[in-house]
Amino acid sequence: MVKTMKWLAAGALCAAAVGAQAQVDQVRVWASACANCHGTDGRALQGNEPLAGKDKDELVQKLMDFKTGRKPATLMHQISKGYSDEQLQQIAAYFAAQKK
């Protein structure tokens, strides 16, 4: 019985935690795909551009310029075409909100 009570208590905590914990955010997962080159949460190591804490509008502009071919690139013009404009805006907003 004592054991059962212990599990009931754990269960209550568990249910509370479930309520608090949302589905992992889709935009966060999309942004994590950029981390291979640009560092976890956009905090890049030497050689690639950091994205964390950058101005959102500037990031969006850059990504759109890559996508439309206005800005020359080695491969970002090829990668950016894989995302809708709205997805690029959401990803830019995610990185803008990260600590540098």
Place this chain on the structure above:
Amino acid sequence: MQRRQFVQTLGAGSAIAGLGFMSGCATPGGSGAKVVVVGGGYGGATAAKYVRLFSDHGVQVTLVEPNAAFVSCPVSNLVIQGSKTLADITTPYDNLAKRHGVKIVRDRVASIDPDKRMVKLAGGGELPYDRLILSPGIDFMWDSLPGMAKPGAQDKVLHAWKAGAQTVALRQQLEAMPDGGVYALSIPLAPYRCPPGPYERACMVANYFKKAKPRSKVVIFDANDDIQSKKGLFMKAWKEHYDGMIDYRPKHKVVDVDAATNTLKFEFNDDFKAAVANVVPNMRAGEIAVKTGLATANARWCEVDFLTFESKAHKNIHVLGDAIQIAPGMPKSGHMANQHGKTCAAAVVSLLAGKAPPSLPIYANTCYSFVTDEDVVHVASVHRYDAEKKTMLPVPGAGGVSVAASELEGRYAHAWARNIWADSLA
């Protein structure tokens, strides 16, 4: 009563929405759900770190890995060429523990019991799990090369297709080879780990020969009908930098090897004796995945649900990286395995919290190849989940290859390595 049973009982009798997904409970702190990750390569290490990140450190993660440190296959051809050392491509595991609270167990997995959700370690221990993430890499199908079963054969004719001791040993064989010798590289039928890897290796060996042994030659025996990746760029590099040094022979399938004489035997062609023979054998999912009954595609590769990377053979077991039956246009690469790791981590954390996994995975592949010790070419692609076909598909109009090899992309290739090693392991 087991916690899991209790949770299931609660789920069955409860009206709380979403509990149907629940197979554990992600409470913050020490009493969270248990995830065991097997294999600390690009897929497994990334999954271990990102389960911790995505769960705000609420889910307990144990990583089982026999090696003391991670050694990268990408960039390992530069160790063979001589401009990098094994230390340059090695990253320790300790930051996963120190910064992210991943528990690291240095051991091999002896067996997995999918019904009891238990991993048995070669060292005798047992690890229970709510969800298991298996990133076992590849193992070689030695049965297809009978001569390689002879004692000592595998120490003499190397694959060097798992970075580590063999990478260094192949470099030593090339150093010991007299000028004027022939290095033969055989490529298995696709799919294999790292489609452009063999053609990059041919460039790197030729690059070393050009500097140190200019009368030597590289002969590539490809079981496939043609160059598998970046064809135009590799052919241009061979002509520009290694004219007359690299001899490419497609449709040459190695069926046996006499390691004592470094002789390759083919299905249809004459035997070929080399000074250094480098045989990349046929491969399949790592042994533990095959043994656990997860390799459902031709008994070689593991079929998964691309929203979660959950195995189609066993519930609560997720498989990542080179071991999976790939989606159309998806290469077996370290970059891709890292992306699998994040997608899987997000799904696992969501499922453990009783939620649906994110429904629209999108991720890219970027793969750099060195054609000289400074000049590099890339191939990139973006892959998006197709809900109707239930698979990942390349996004039309996105992706592509370099216009030409460049030193600038050489710098990006090194930056890529630095960043992906940190993203996966630090």
